[in-house]
Amino acid sequence: MPESITGRPGETIELTDVTKRYPGQAEPAVEAVSMVIPAGEVVVLVGPSGCGKTTTMKMINRLIEPTSGTITIGGTDVLTLDPDQHRRDIGYVIQQIGLFPHKRIEDNIGLxxxxxxxxRSRVRARVAELLELVGLPADYARRYPRELSGGQQQRVGVARALAADPPVMLMDEPFGATDPITRDHLQNExxxxxxxVRKTIVFVTHDFDEALKMGDRIAVLRPRxxxxxYDTPEAILAAPADDYVASFIGAGGQLKKLALLRLRDVELAPAPRxxxxPRIVVDATVRDALDLMLGEGSDVVLVTGDFGDDAEVLGxxxxxxxxGAAAGKAGNP
Amino acid sequence: MTFAEYVRENWITIVNDTILHFDVTLGAVAIAVVIGVGLGMLTYRHSTLAALATTTTGAFLTIPSVALLGVLIAPFGLGVLPVLVALVVYALLPITRNTIVGLQEVDPAVVEAGRGMGLSRTRVLWDLRLPLAWPVIFAGVRVSTQIIIGIAAIGAWVQGPGLGNQIFNGLGRFGGANSLNQVLTGTLGIVVLALLFDLALAGVARLTTSRGLRA
Amino acid sequence: MTAPVTAQRPARAARGTGRAGLLVRPALIGAGLLVLWWWAGSQQLDSIEARNVNGEVIGSQVLEHVELTLICTALTIAIAIPLGIAVSLSRSRAGRLVVLSLGNLGQAIPSIGLIVLLALVISIGVGTAVIALVAYAVLPVLRNTMVGIEGVDPVLTEAARGMGLSRLAVLFTVELPLAVPVILAGVRTALVLTVASAPLAALIDGGGLGEGLFTGLTLNRPVISVTFGVLVAALALLADWLGLLAETSLRPKGI
Structure with missing residues (x-):
């Protein structure tokens, strides 16, 4: 792994009593938010549209200036920094992608x-490295954005945000405009x-399932x-704080919990002789295993280390x- | 003589010139609407024909008015006729183009709904497309009017009617007692006429646009 | 006004009809000039007509006309584009309003009135003609510069701001390049407007093809006015074509 990709690890972001008030509006758009976003984690802000999640995020890179409160990154108060200098240390990915249509992919990433x-040579090397990292062929560097599909464009969007190796990334519904299959793919990638890269990532979405999938932690937001x-996905599923949070989880909360649990994290019984x-790989989730049981009509499945009939059986x-896992007992994550 | 005195003393001529200026503009716009909207209705469904209509009428607009008038006096002689023809030619592009764009951009769902309830293509054009495209077409009419109201001034050069006569009279007596007053009267008169004309057309646009389409 | 204003939209026809489409105009202009040559040659010219319709007079007037147009267009660009950028950068609502309403009003001010007025106020001659023509042509370029910059997708400027580019850097790397087609459309309009209004300069001793045109009319010699009328029209169409070429070749790739 080249050094520059993992060059700068994430840094902790801390919001203290951050408020945004627009002139002429009775209610603040964001009211006294305090939260700690641990270094190297993905924290998802999830809430209905208009709840202020994007405003909260944009205050971190100061595209919106907070009315009061403090924001620190790695201990430095960001309000004391020059806004442009400050933003160069923060990758920014938006739903509309915003690739510059008159610039080639390499110039978008290398800007x-x-x-x-x-x-020049370092920029070129960086572009090549990032294209590989986001899974695009090297010759795409010479193309223009309109010659790429939506999903490919968003990969370039992510590569561009990573270009200067920022410790922090802000992502505003980055996969919101793609079709479900592409979205799933982009999420996994x-x-x-x-x-x-282990960056500190603030990820905004209105889709709770996406939040469950992407987040190390999730902050469920109310208006303002x-x-x-604000907790891990598992904890929120196991114990929603109130009806508002429960309404976000919606139907099938137990299944969603199982989908978060990987077989490698579950205590397996010895394999029966x-x-x-039916066989399933250890990378799959408990929900996948349940699906297999229901499909095959069997109340036990073999967990294997790899695909194929001759793969090693782990249990x-x-x-x-x-x-038991659904009730929160068997897992040991 | 001050400007005000000049206007007071000559107001009959000035009003007369203004009315004639208005008449020739209105006449030209009316003819251009018939031709332009017709052209748009005939061509909007075929992209090459539509492109041909807009580029041709667009080319007309690049021909300098003095040049066109200079050429038109050969067949039409001096007076109102060459001016009217020239103004119609200049008014065509905005009206034709907006008709085509307006007709093309009618929501396909509306057209399909109309076809679905059994309206013929002609009925769809007259009952659905034209009323829906009308605001766009009329915006083109307004632009055309603004363009030709200024061009009409040059018509006086070939003995056409209107406020241009004030300007050319002033030019003819260059440096004379009232030359500045005359040129000022002609120029300001045309600007004021253009503003009033546009205001009136805005009113007409409001009256002739379906209430359901008003913003 | 909701209407698309005449000829201020970037040319889209050029892409649709391809390279071949770009050759149609000069061919038509050439054909028109040939017809003119044939027609003028077939006329019995009297001594007055012969004195005006000959290669030497035509050549010098065409040269003057082109010179006048080039000077005016260069001045127009030099004034209007920086001014348009400044107004957009200032984000001043008042400035914007003034420019846009002047732009609409400017179309209604008769060019003949403006030229004669200025000649009366300043003096007759080429200088005044240049001032009048530039004043007239500045508006479309100024307006298209502003509209072009404002028309850039706010998503792109936000993305650029978000990655830490300064206001000026955003202007030069994103906004101006993307506004180029719209600005060029404005320049093309201004160029055609200048060629077309330049004959009026002859009325105030500014030279150019207007001299022949007005001579023909004053002396009641249609041969003269038709000849010079066709020449002016050909020149205007040629200018429009050159503008179209510039729009096609200078449009940033990728859009």
Missing amino acids: LPKRLGWS FLRLQRE SVIAQ VGGL SLHLQTVM
């Missing part, structure tokens, strides 16, 4: 490094990417960006364990 005075609950049992999973 900020070039302005930061990187040498992004999670893989984040395991490598008031925090209803019976042939013909077995019983329906009883699944039910």
